[in-house]
Amino acid sequence: MNEPEQEWLARAVRQVEADPYAIHRLFPQAERRGGPGARRALLGALPGGHATIRGLYEAGDSGERLAILTALHELDLGETAVWLVEDALRTNDARLVAAALGPYGSAWLDDHAFRQGVLKCVFMSIPLSAVAGLDRRFDAELARMLSDYAAELRAAGxxxxxxxxxxS
Incomplete structure (x- = not known):
């Protein structure tokens, strides 16, 4: 990060700490003005604010949504942001789907949603190494689902x- 980016980010973080609503103005320009990781820093500076994060996500482009999804596990949100992960799993953007199954999604998705997310990764050719906690969450039902999918592929040649x- 160069000096102008560092200065912009330091000012932006102070603004968000003083006025959480400032993030709505700063977040879209953060990566361009503050460099890589700037959006994550702004989210980290946000006091509380799961409602603010929801607004940022809903109004955000795919890059902004990706930044939010990848930072969720660092924020103290509990299960309040599970709907963001579920929303990302409904998209056809491989980056968002992979991010949805990061540490936060792996920790908070219920078993059914987690399994469906893993299958979506397979369908979208997202490596399963991208799924956080897969070994911990892998169960007999997921093994069966993957085995059934493999059988369908073989039957179709x-x-x-x-x-x-x-x-499987």
Missing amino acids: RPVPRDVLER
Whole structure:
């Protein structure tokens, strides 16, 4: 991060700490003006604010949503942000789907939603190594689902992804 980026980010963080609503103005320009990781720093400076994060997510472009999803595990939100993860899992943006199954999603999604997210990763050719906590969350039902999917692919004469072969 260069000096102008550092200065902008330091000012922006102070503004968010003093006035949480300032994040709505600063967040969209953060990566451009404050460099990589600036959005994460602004989210970290936000006191409380799951409602503010919801507004940022809803109004954000895919880059802004990605920044929020990847920072969720660092914020003290409890289960209040699970809906963000569920929303990201409904998209066709591989970056958002992968981020949804990061540390926060792995910790807070219920078993059914987690399994469906893993299958979506397989369908979208997202490596299962991107799924946080997969070994911890992997269960007999997910193994069955992956095995069934592999059988469908074989029956259709299609190749079975390596990730699926290793897990089914």
